[in-house]
Amino acid sequence: MNNVKHSPPSAHATRNRRKSGKKVLRSRHKSIGQPPGSLIHIGEQKVEKTEITLFGYDEMQAVTISVSNPAECAALKEKFKVLWIDVAGLHETGVIEQFGALFGIDPLTLEDILHTGQRPKVEDFERYLFLSLQMLEFNRETGEISQEQLSVVLGSGWIITFQEKPGDMFDPVRHRIDSAGSKIRKHDADFLAYTLVDSVVDHYFSILEEIENRIDILDADLVATFSQESFNALNALKRELIMFRKAVWPLREIIGSVARDDFAVVGDLVEHYFRDVYDHVILVIDTVEVFREIVTSMHETWLAGVNNRMNEIMKFLTMIATIFMPLSFIAGVYGMNFKYMPELNLWWGYYAVLGLMAVIVLGFLKYYRSRRWY
């Protein structure tokens, strides 16, 4: 934003938009024409090096290990009741492939993990359940919502999560794993999966709150100014809601399926908890729809205000113009240079004309008052 001078603001904004990975679509050029299951990363590289963190716990103990090689994980697989491997960074496809081999993950699942910008989905492979979600994050500085894909592979006793970059959304979960006696320590891997999905969905609420704040501010702004700027802000908001909806809408079906269908790796109790997440998802979707309707009504308010202001401007112009045009005309008449204009020689002529003008002004004013123009 430092060298704005030579480019119109909008062009600049567009360039920013391109840079910041806000595109609706991720470029797929690399993958077109490739055989299925070719492990190619679609999306932006958001991190220098893939970070692998391993959490192993049961009711007695909990360890956190930073791992540099997938192979190290395999050894720990049987040592804990629950093993959570958190992988951040997707550009090193070799790493992903190794996990695939170690945990018996289908090539198509690996493809889904690497192709970010996917539609959220759930897929049952009997040995494991694959879940892919969009994590949304509100950037307080730019005021934009950024999107990151979370892939969850849930086996029995183990769970692997793939993110595009390390994040702090799961910090509370990590904290709960560390605290002895917490509920999470008593349950199985499916409960951890539930906790992670619940965190993602809960985060949607905090973004919705941000959006509501922006709606409130814009609401005040709109009515005060009716400027193009406030309209553009409204429009930006509208687009954020379109993107939000795209990310959240499929969850209705997906979380509903987890809560309803009998997946091998999800126990009855956790299914019950997923029903709770399902209710939250529905509430999120309902709220997004309400916001969309509110934004639409704000749009209409803006238009109505602009229309009304136009009316005010034209009324004012019309009042001034209609009053002064006849007056100027009268002045013009007595400014004519005809030899024979008897009025000009009357000593009270000037005053009579001034009086006539005053009458005209009063007449117009009265007329406009009667029409409530002022």
Added chain:
Amino acid sequence: MNNVKHSPPSAHATRNRRKSGKKVLRSRHKSIGQPPGSLIHIGEQKVEKTEITLFGYDEMQAVTISVSNPAECAALKEKFKVLWIDVAGLHETGVIEQFGALFGIDPLTLEDILHTGQRPKVEDFERYLFLSLQMLEFNRETGEISQEQLSVVLGSGWIITFQEKPGDMFDPVRHRIDSAGSKIRKHDADFLAYTLVDSVVDHYFSILEEIENRIDILDADLVATFSQESFNALNALKRELIMFRKAVWPLREIIGSVARDDFAVVGDLVEHYFRDVYDHVILVIDTVEVFREIVTSMHETWLAGVNNRMNEIMKFLTMIATIFMPLSFIAGVYGMNFKYMPELNLWWGYYAVLGLMAVIVLGFLKYYRSRRWY
């Protein structure tokens, strides 16, 4: 934002809106990252102290007891055919937890009770049925509709209702419980649940009547003024309807489920009564939709009126301007100071010019009349 004096009224309105808990979303900051079943109250604290009132009745007797401690209720559980515990105020989570323990209510249900601003829902736990609704109240002073969550836990022989603050919506029900021989006294707890839900739904009708009154008043107003104020009032109405719909829409499914499905704690007869409530819910929803369409058509009327008024203004300006511009021009011509302008010396020159002007005026008037401009 600290000196109200210099801020436009709309900013003020927004601040009010924030204060009055009219937000679409309740802040969830407290609950994010918490384990499921953590009993945290989401929503505004609307009452100083939790009030617990206990109604016990059977065909012979009916008592009303104000209770300060949940434990007192347990003792009375077996003494009456129907025990209704009405809890007003949700911020003391300990009280809610105690009820949960005493009556065997699932932690997830308790969470749903405490998290206000929920989507209405019904959930069957075999031992009890959990129903959550939004009670709507029209505030005659501010003209706003406020929303309060009602949670109903219906067991066999007992019923617990949780409200955010004490209210008078159920006064007629209480009155009927007190009157010996009333229908309510003869039936079981499920009938009481029906009566309560029916009261909530009946109340929607009175709010719809208020809304219809406001529509009627606005309707007259709109056409008379086409002011920005009436547009804003229209818009406020629109938003009330959006909120109303959000609160009522899910009831279609929920009450339908109670009326249709075989829940253990709801008898056949009461199911039959719930079908009646279901019909009312559908009527409420239909009416909301009709109101929305009417408000939309009022919006269009407003816009059309503003457009039309603009036309009137421009016509008037055009008439005045097009008449006086040629006249002023003619006056200007004979105001020129050329030495040699033969007309100026004719004794009838002045009168001829005045005559010409009159002809021009009449010509224009005739033209405008032919186009029906006045």
Added chain:
Amino acid sequence: MNNVKHSPPSAHATRNRRKSGKKVLRSRHKSIGQPPGSLIHIGEQKVEKTEITLFGYDEMQAVTISVSNPAECAALKEKFKVLWIDVAGLHETGVIEQFGALFGIDPLTLEDILHTGQRPKVEDFERYLFLSLQMLEFNRETGEISQEQLSVVLGSGWIITFQEKPGDMFDPVRHRIDSAGSKIRKHDADFLAYTLVDSVVDHYFSILEEIENRIDILDADLVATFSQESFNALNALKRELIMFRKAVWPLREIIGSVARDDFAVVGDLVEHYFRDVYDHVILVIDTVEVFREIVTSMHETWLAGVNNRMNEIMKFLTMIATIFMPLSFIAGVYGMNFKYMPELNLWWGYYAVLGLMAVIVLGFLKYYRSRRWY
């Protein structure tokens, strides 16, 4: 409409609307908080006294008796193959209650009969079938569509209809009952029910024809004037269609259910006839939707016309103003009183200026012609 002077027309219209019972909702104040099955009449009292008319017939005979007391009907119940009791007026709830007792009608059905403004419904009580419809009537004088609730209780061998006021919609049916050898005389009560419902649905067509006439007239009007009045008429039409749709839409489901489901009191043959009514209902609904689309496109025409007319006005103003402003300016220049203005002393100066002005006028006219402004 005789003392319009002191009130703006719209306020007046609204008052009328209130009076004429055109409200979307009927006031329910009386019934709120009442126990279910309380027999309270919701709606306007449209008739002085309840009129009860009894038609009894079989293939051989047909009698019409005006009855003052429900008890009289009971005696006749077994004497004819078909007994039709037509009750007009609902405010005397005692009468309705008596019928309920005599014919074993459920209290909830009685409530539905008394609460006018209901959504159309069908309900099977095995012993009888309950049908509730909205009869629509076009008032040729006010041009408004009024709505009246018709409740049909069909038992085996008897049928009771409840209307808000006596009407002539069923006169042709009565006539057919009176004519010996008519089809209706040969069939059972279910056939009579079919005939009545068919009459109501057929009547919708005549109202749709009225609406189409108004659309045709408005269509011509709109294009000719683009006045606010024609817009308001269009809007009124739109609202009539909204109300119409609300009354007719549920019939799709209801008549479909009668035609499809196996109700005890409806024979196979009559089910077949109801399928015919069902087709008519679908045609009515389709036509309403087409009318709504046409009205929307008329709305757009109106707006386009207003916009276009604005364009014409502005073009005209611009043409006049842009021609005369430069001319007046030139006249003004040579009206200046500078001592040294050489042109003023030339004998051909005046004519040169007039010529220059003519050139300017022609230039502008040519320019406007090239842009097709006139």
Added chain:
Amino acid sequence: MNNVKHSPPSAHATRNRRKSGKKVLRSRHKSIGQPPGSLIHIGEQKVEKTEITLFGYDEMQAVTISVSNPAECAALKEKFKVLWIDVAGLHETGVIEQFGALFGIDPLTLEDILHTGQRPKVEDFERYLFLSLQMLEFNRETGEISQEQLSVVLGSGWIITFQEKPGDMFDPVRHRIDSAGSKIRKHDADFLAYTLVDSVVDHYFSILEEIENRIDILDADLVATFSQESFNALNALKRELIMFRKAVWPLREIIGSVARDDFAVVGDLVEHYFRDVYDHVILVIDTVEVFREIVTSMHETWLAGVNNRMNEIMKFLTMIATIFMPLSFIAGVYGMNFKYMPELNLWWGYYAVLGLMAVIVLGFLKYYRSRRWY
């Protein structure tokens, strides 16, 4: 309405519309209150006399006979493998009734045949299958689409078609029946039914092509003129599409049912062919929807163009007015008659003022150029 001279063109158009049977609804006055199965013709009488043409064929032979009396047909019923009776003209209800008696057609089917303007439908009577469609015809002279009801009664070995007037849509079918060895000659009556329905649906495509041509022409027109005329043409197109959709939409369900369900008189092979027709129907419906969207976007283009043109007009007016108003003011100042105005006596005063004026003009022009107004 008798002196066309003084009425605006639109009123004329409306009158035309009324005459040409373009009404959405056919008047039903005659049938209201009639018993079901009363054979009354609803619709316009489009032909002087009912024409009955009989086609009988099998693989060996094919005859075409013009028949004046339904009874003649009965005799031929057993003589050919396939008997096709084509009835054109519906006002002689007696003829229709005779066919009903001869071929055992249900009175309700006869009613459906006579009541034109029906929604397309299919009904299975086991002995025969009843199909009703809307044939659409593009009138090249008036540019309007006219609608005609085709009823097909398909028995085993015979088929009767009822049209409102004789038409040439089926000429290719007749030709194929006449040519020995054609596919149609080898198959049964159900194949003929398929061929007829296929012709009707194929004809929809030719109308869609006409509509696309009109869209193309209008598209060029719109952008060139933005006149009210082109808007009205656009609107007429929109209405044609509304009517088209109404006629075609139900076919999705109807043809789908013929292709899917097991009707006694339709063989498996022909069912297969009907699946093909079904695909065509879906393509027609999709295309209508695409056209509707295109027309909507043209509508928006028109509005945008009018708005833009308004902008141009106002820019031009503003440029002229803002330049000449200050100039005229300056000229006015030096036209004042004050005794003491020193500038007037300077010999270079006049030139200085002219110079100042030129500077003002150049300043404004530069300003407008910087805002890209010209």
Added chain:
Amino acid sequence: MNNVKHSPPSAHATRNRRKSGKKVLRSRHKSIGQPPGSLIHIGEQKVEKTEITLFGYDEMQAVTISVSNPAECAALKEKFKVLWIDVAGLHETGVIEQFGALFGIDPLTLEDILHTGQRPKVEDFERYLFLSLQMLEFNRETGEISQEQLSVVLGSGWIITFQEKPGDMFDPVRHRIDSAGSKIRKHDADFLAYTLVDSVVDHYFSILEEIENRIDILDADLVATFSQESFNALNALKRELIMFRKAVWPLREIIGSVARDDFAVVGDLVEHYFRDVYDHVILVIDTVEVFREIVTSMHETWLAGVNNRMNEIMKFLTMIATIFMPLSFIAGVYGMNFKYMPELNLWWGYYAVLGLMAVIVLGFLKYYRSRRWY
């Protein structure tokens, strides 16, 4: 584009549109009235001569043969595990017919192959599966999306594809067939079918990326200019999206059916792969919908900008006009020629008037500043 001079650009564009086969509908005149299964090519002839290329491969070998006669293919049918015949060009119906005879393809399938512009479909003939898709290609020069029909006939061990003209979309597939050890060589014909369909769907993504680029460019453009040109570009984009959606929407159902239903010629593994394609199709459809919403919001931005600019213009005009009209009037008053006007003789009169004028100007400026007009 070389002789633009004498035609308005839009008319020209339309003509182009006609030429370039961008019509929504392909002309069907040739086929109307023809018996079903008549092999007539509907659509444009896009290639001089039909090109037939044959690919035969199994894990060991792969051959590519250019064939001039369908009969040559039959001989090779049994020699390879997989035989892929790629036919480009549809106007030589004889060739298509020969294939039909050789491979036992149903006449209705052949008709579907020849009638281009079909709705995408899947049809199971047990012996083979018929799939028809629309391939979309972005023309970088004209910026238009062209559409081509791809028909796939998949038998067991063989596959025939029919295209309208030879294309390079399948080059990567051909390349993979040629490389020994590639996945495609190990699998059966159904896998090849999957690969081809996947290529078509992947190509949709590259077109969506192009569209997103155009949206980005237009977005910057719109805000900068608000010109009619940018509106027209927006509109063109909208229409491309309408066409895109029409081509892609049916795939949801079709690919879903292939992935779900048990077709004889599609193995379980490939069904699994088709589920992957299904996810892509859903993502394409979702993205198209998001783009449509974005384009709609851009449209609104454009309108808002035009409205706003109008406001700016009118404000400017009003400011200039309201300031100079009173000033000119005052100058006019003192330009009157009355004999007796005392002010004219005061030595400070001129300066007083100039001062008064300055006061008026400052007053107006202050007023406009207070209303934030500048």
